[in-house]
Amino acid sequence: MLLAVLSLASCQKDSPGQCDAAQSLYARYPFPIGVAINMDELAPDTPYQDIATRQFNGVTPENVFKASYIHPAPGSYDWEQADQLVAFCRAYNKRLHGHPLIWHQQLPRWMENFSGTEQEWEALFREHIQTLCRHFRGRVRSWDVVNEAFAADGTLRHTIWQQHLGSGYLEKAFRYAHEADPTALLFYNEYDLDANPVKRRAVLAWLRSMQQRGVPIHGLGLQTHMSIVHPENTQIAEMLREVQPTGLQLHLSEVDVALNPLGKPIEPTPELLRRQADKLAFLVRAYQELPRAQQYGITFWGISDRNTWIRRYFHRDDYPLLFDDDYQPKPAYCILARP
Template sequence: MPPVLPSSRSGFRPCLVLLACLGLPFSACRKAPGGPCDTRASLYGQYPFPVGVALRTNKLYPGSPYQELAAGQFNSVTPEYEFKPDALHPAPAAYEWAAADALADFCRQHNQRLHGHTLIWHQALPRWITEFAGSQAEWDALLKDHIQTVCRHFRGQVSSWDVVNEAFEADGTLRSTIWLRHLGSGYLEKAFRYAHEADPDALLFYNDYDLESNPVKRRAVLSWLQAMRQRGVPVHGLGLQLHISIRHPENSQLTEAVQAARQTGLRLHFSEVDVAINPLNQAVEPTPELLQRQADKLRFLVGLYQQLPRAQQHGITFWGVADPDSWIRSYFHRADYPLLFDDNYQPKPAYCTLVRP
């Protein structure tokens, strides 16, 4: 087991308000003028479990609001892109570590846990993998080489991994990925075993979406996890992504999903949390009413997580620092405001309700 990080850190910069209009550095002030609350207290310091964020190294400019919030508010980091296969493994015999190493360095400098995302996925693959024409044995060797090279490179730096990401369809069947087509369903077990061989100390997770709102998919995933554990496969945790909205799912659905996942005894990671306020892609503004609904939804979600046994709490990770960093805007081509900080990196009610639980 890797060491558990303390729930507080020293040396972070608590002054997190953008005052570029006054010609002052970002860290020169202590309070968000006109905002609903200030950011002097770190978010992670309010909870006994890690509170994380997905980061991109190309946005971590020293003194920027993005960097200041990333360093001061969170004690766990998930790479949003840098650890995916097309970023790390662009050619058969070539690995590019610079961006990923920079993120690992950032975590080390700020005493933050690093959660690796992701070793195996059906997206974000380099062209040489999608066009690979090898035999089943050669595909197996490719899978093993990629997983073990990456895990060994980050051994001692990454404490946990999303080993396989999004392997199930909505109907509960295995997704017809390039891995399934060339290796069969056994690729999932192999992925976990290969990762464990390369880094026996790392915690290994399966990660997926819609488990909170699709009971068919959830039952299939939980059944598979149970079977893997019975076979002695080193699966230690489940990541529930929880890209949710103020409209969906219902709180009762969230409760049902978390209770079902709790029964596995696995560590649970709320791994990619955001709460959209415009899921229907309408012409909306982030009004106080909508932002309060967002805060209420998030308060309920975090409250559910606090009810879990401490041994099962791997942490809650938000999928981005502030609204302009959200994947939702570019992926769905819509205006939305799903994160804890607004377009000016000011705290929103969602942040305030969590920093004053």
Template sequence: MRNIFKPSYLHPAENYFDWLEADRLVEFCQNNNKRLHGHTLIWHNQLPDWIMNFQGSQSEWELMFKEHIQTICLHFKGKVKSWDVVNEAFNDNGTLRNTIWKQKIGSSYIEKAFRYAHEADPDALLFYNDYDIALNETKRKAILSLLNNLRQRGVTVHGIGMQMHISVVHPENHQIAAALKELSENDFKIHLSEVDISLNPLSREFELTDELLERQANKLAAITLLYKEIPSRYQYGITFWGVSDRNSWIREHFNRDDYPLLFDDNYDPKPVYCKFKETL
């Protein structure tokens, strides 16, 4: 489910969109009265080969870019409540990442992505999504500067996805509080996105203990309470990056033993789930 809205899955060939899995998710959400957030329209990873190998002028790249965004937004209009329009466009030092989109279209691709998405579905809420927003103040301020500049020029940007791939150690709670305060004071809705809390961030051999599970539960409870402290109009939601530890991306991506999610390998609720439920 983490991947089915990404370009490599949804738009695998230049003149072909594969709607099957995404439409099934839409149907499930409609049947169960669930709000659906689309992730992601534009990213530099998980692109199909045809995009990576696309041959054309800047204007042809921009037309392809526009058609990709608007075809997807129009297909899911009224079904997907909100979108991560652009994902992870910044380097850690606050500069724009030199993605294929920036290379072929220019740094204005972010502005164009938001404009095209809004044109296609004026009712959808539009987010910019990135990681280390709490931990990296330089990056956070660069993101805010760009998004505020876009707004000043009439571009619709509703919110910021604050990715929470974190650990029981970092970022510290006061850093998370500062980020939430700054983003909300800049009048952005905040989506706590991609939440998972690593118990083994240094990839060491370790033993899963009750003490570690309790620390994980307390970390999520603290974050939830901090989130509830900002004005409710800025609380868009909290989304976890998976359900069971068995299927966490961390194990495969980093090849390490870890238990970052709400349910264990047998889909039994962990202390972090119980504490989260109590804190909501």
């Protein structure tokens, strides 16, 4: 696969240029092309909703399924925005991927400060997972059950879940989710598996163990937050080659390509935008080399550069997405939209 993909990339010499975004991007591909939706931006008669509706046939909630939003107090759930997203997906026939059931960030204060016994932690953990899965049963096709559980050195990250429930919490999370919704596909989601082979090997060893134990795990989410310089294309191809033998469905789950990883003053010059487009084209071609049965889809982590999490989180200028601040298609979009 590696040589084939590198050859394809080397043959792509034309500039991605400008293009018309009137047609659907997802219609170009045999697998879903998704996007992370920010419910604060999704409103009728806006460019944001128009692009979300027309260009993508998969949706991941950027925030509103996270515990700090949906589980604000013990025994209390706020379904309003999450249900609005479900309604949007049903109205426009979008596949909805739930994200995430268990994560160590964006937790409500009461959960972070919970001081119960191990049994009470177990009850909290199970109740949170199963309440979400039951509420959305039949409406959420798949879940990121656990998000980012491994540290850079390949060990389990020291989170409140690991601290209070032990390393077995990952297996329990998948079993509890499956109990609550046996029809949903269940994913483990992780970042930096392209650039960090130590972490990747640890995750793959854990996945093999879960498969051998009969744990209901169906897919692996590869976040693929990239920049125009990192990871190298050979690292992307190596990651996909190593994860393929799991037989799991593989989701490029949070794709963006930063122009400014060092946080310097920057303008999105034609050269930088071309490099961004080429990077993304390589990723998509490499993904297309996988067996079709393992291609769960590609999801971009946002619609417009003005909405990107990178600006909010890192407090820097950046332009990592398919559409610019004015919701106009960029070369990265155009190179993917070619027939």
